[in-house]
Amino acid sequence: MKKFFYILVGVIYAHLGNAQYTISGTVSDSTNAVSSGYVKLFLIDGTLVDSIGIFSGSYSFNVSPGVYYVAAYGDTNLYPNHLKTYYGQSPHWQTANTISIITSGISNVDITLIEVPDWSGSNNKGFCSGVITYGYGGNKAGDPIPGVDVILEQVPGGIYKGKTRTNSQGEYKKSKLPNNSEYRLIVDIPGIPMDSSHTVSILNNDSIFNLDFIVDTTQLSAGIYVVINGLTNIEKLHAEHPVFIYPNPFREEFFINSNEEIISIRVRNLNGEFVKNFSSVQSLQNINLTTLPSGTYFIEITTSQGIKTLKGIKR
Incomplete structure (x- = not known):
C-alpha cells in the first residue's frame, strides 16, 4: 500500500x-x-x-x-x-x-502598440547614428549586432518619439529629427540590462555620429554600455561603473567589488522571487548563498548611485 x-x-x-x-x-x-x-x-x-x-x-x-x-x-x-x-x-x-x-x-x-510620430514627409534635418557591437571578452568581441531595436525617448517627458533598428553591420540611423528636441536612446536586448545611455540634442539641424554602444555578455557584468570619448575597451567602461561580483560562477559564496556605497543586496531566482536579502554590506564582503540550490540568480545591488542587476550562477 x-x-x-x-x-x-x-x-x-x-x-x-x-x-x-x-x-x-x-x-x-x-x-x-x-x-x-x-x-x-x-x-x-x-x-x-x-x-x-x-x-x-x-x-x-x-x-x-x-x-x-x-x-x-x-x-x-x-x-x-x-x-x-x-x-x-x-x-x-x-x-x-x-x-x-x-x-x-x-x-x-x-x-x-505604442505609436510614434511620422516624420518621413517632414523637412526636419536632424540626424543621429551609431554602431552596436559585442564588447570585450569572448569570441564575438567587436562583432556587429544586427536587428537591435533603438528607441528615442523624449527628455524630459518620457514620451517615445522615434525608432530605428541596426542593420547587418550593427549600424543604426535616425533622420528627420526636429530642432529644439532632446532624446535618450534606449537599446532593447531582452535579458541584457542597460547600464548607461546616450542623450541626443538637436538644436540647429545637427547631425550627431558615433553614438555607439557595446554589449557585454560575459557572466561577470552583462550589460549595454555607451562608448565615451572613443573608448572601446569594456574594461575601461567598467572602471567608470565599478560594481562586480566574483567569482562567477561561484559555489557557495561570492564577493562584491564596488566603489559606490552599497545599501542593500537582494537575490532573485528565475521565478522572480526574492530568496535572499542583505543589508549593511561593505565592498569586498562575502555573500553566502550556501542554502540556495544550484542555478541562475539575479543579484540586485542598491548603491548610492542607483540599482544595478547582475546575473550570477551557482554551481
Whole structure:
C-alpha cells in the first residue's frame, strides 16, 4: 500500500511538472485590432521561448510554470510607426510587466502598440547614428549586432518619439529629427540590462555620429554600455561603473567589488522571487548563498548611485 502511495504521488508530481497552461491576450493599435504581426514570449532571463503570428488581433501561448515577458510586433508594412511593445505598455524589457505562471494560465494579457510620430514627409534635418557591437571578452568581441531595436525617448517627458533598428553591420540611423528636441536612446536586448545611455540634442539641424554602444555578455557584468570619448575597451567602461561580483560562477559564496556605497543586496531566482536579502554590506564582503540550490540568480545591488542587476550562477 505504501509503495502504491509513493508511485501515485510521483505520477501526480510528474504531471504537474509537465502541466501546460495558457498565456493569451489581444493586440491592438490605438483604435483597432492589429491584423498582422507576431508576438514573442521570453523567459525572465531573456531567453526566447516561442514566436507566433497574430490572428484576428489575438494570440495564445501554451506554457509551463515560470516567469515570462510578452512582446508584440506589428507588421512594419501596415504599422510602420508603431514600436515593438511589451505587456505593460513599454518598448523596453526592463520596464515591462512580468507574467508569473504557477498553477494556472492567464488571459487578458492585452497589448496596445505604442505609436510614434511620422516624420518621413517632414523637412526636419536632424540626424543621429551609431554602431552596436559585442564588447570585450569572448569570441564575438567587436562583432556587429544586427536587428537591435533603438528607441528615442523624449527628455524630459518620457514620451517615445522615434525608432530605428541596426542593420547587418550593427549600424543604426535616425533622420528627420526636429530642432529644439532632446532624446535618450534606449537599446532593447531582452535579458541584457542597460547600464548607461546616450542623450541626443538637436538644436540647429545637427547631425550627431558615433553614438555607439557595446554589449557585454560575459557572466561577470552583462550589460549595454555607451562608448565615451572613443573608448572601446569594456574594461575601461567598467572602471567608470565599478560594481562586480566574483567569482562567477561561484559555489557557495561570492564577493562584491564596488566603489559606490552599497545599501542593500537582494537575490532573485528565475521565478522572480526574492530568496535572499542583505543589508549593511561593505565592498569586498562575502555573500553566502550556501542554502540556495544550484542555478541562475539575479543579484540586485542598491548603491548610492542607483540599482544595478547582475546575473550570477551557482554551481
